[in-house]
Amino acid sequence: MARVLRPVGGRVWVKGRVAPLLAMGAGFHMELSGRENVFLNGTMLGYSEKHMRERLPSIVAFAELEDFIDAPMRTYSSGMVARLGFAVATDQMPDVLIVDEALSVGDSAFQIKSMNRIREFQKNGATTLYVSHGMGEIERTCDRAAWLDHGQLRFVGTPTDAVDLYLNRKKADT
Numbered sequence: 001m002a003r004v005l006r007p008v009g010g011r012v013w014v015k016g017r018v019a020p021l022l023a024m025g026a027g028f029h030m031e032l033s034g035r036e037n038v039f040l041n042g043t044m045l046g047y048s049e050k051h052m053r054e055r056l057p058s059i060v061a062f063a064e065l066e067d068f069i070d071a072p073m074r075t076y077s078s079g080m081v082a083r084l085g086f087a088v089a090t091d092q093m094p095d096v097l098i099v100d101e102a103l104s105v106g107d108s109a110f111q112i113k114s115m116n117r118i119r120e121f122q123k124n125g126a127t128t129l130y131v132s133h134g135m136g137e138i139e140r141t142c143d144r145a146a147w148l149d150h151g152q153l154r155f156v157g158t159p160t161d162a163v164d165l166y167l168n169r170k171k172a173d174t
Helices: 034-044 049-063 078-090 108-123 135-141 159-173
Strands: 018-021 096-100 127-131 145-149 152-157
Touching: 018 078, 034 049, 034 078, 049 078, 078 108, 096 108, 108 127, 108 135, 127 135, 135 159, 145 159, 152 159
Parallel strands: 018 096, 096 127
Antiparallel strands: 145 152
């Protein structure tokens, strides 16, 4: 769905603009500055240089990196990289937002800020594919949940039911 890898089987149809938040730092070049990486990442998301120039101030402000945006990304903490990646991917509301364990990095204030942005997108009609081992996050964020176990679909339904089944299975395995 993120168009990062070719599927080895099955099919996925994606309609609209997809904003993938996969591994933090994916798509960034650590020797380039944060500013240069905003343009690089924006290009990979399909935006023009002009569009990224216009959006740069809001991206930097959301990431709270005004004092560091021109430093090489190799000097950034993992939280700073996460903030910049999230800010670039979510500066414009996507049709589909893919979040794969991406918010587990960073301080709690930024995690709350990010979740608020995700919820705002959801309220406005964006589809969110949220991958997490955080059971509480799944219950708070999702309307439906799927439990995958070693590549096999075990359950699709309410987040509460998915979490209960997952936790009971894990207890039975120990």
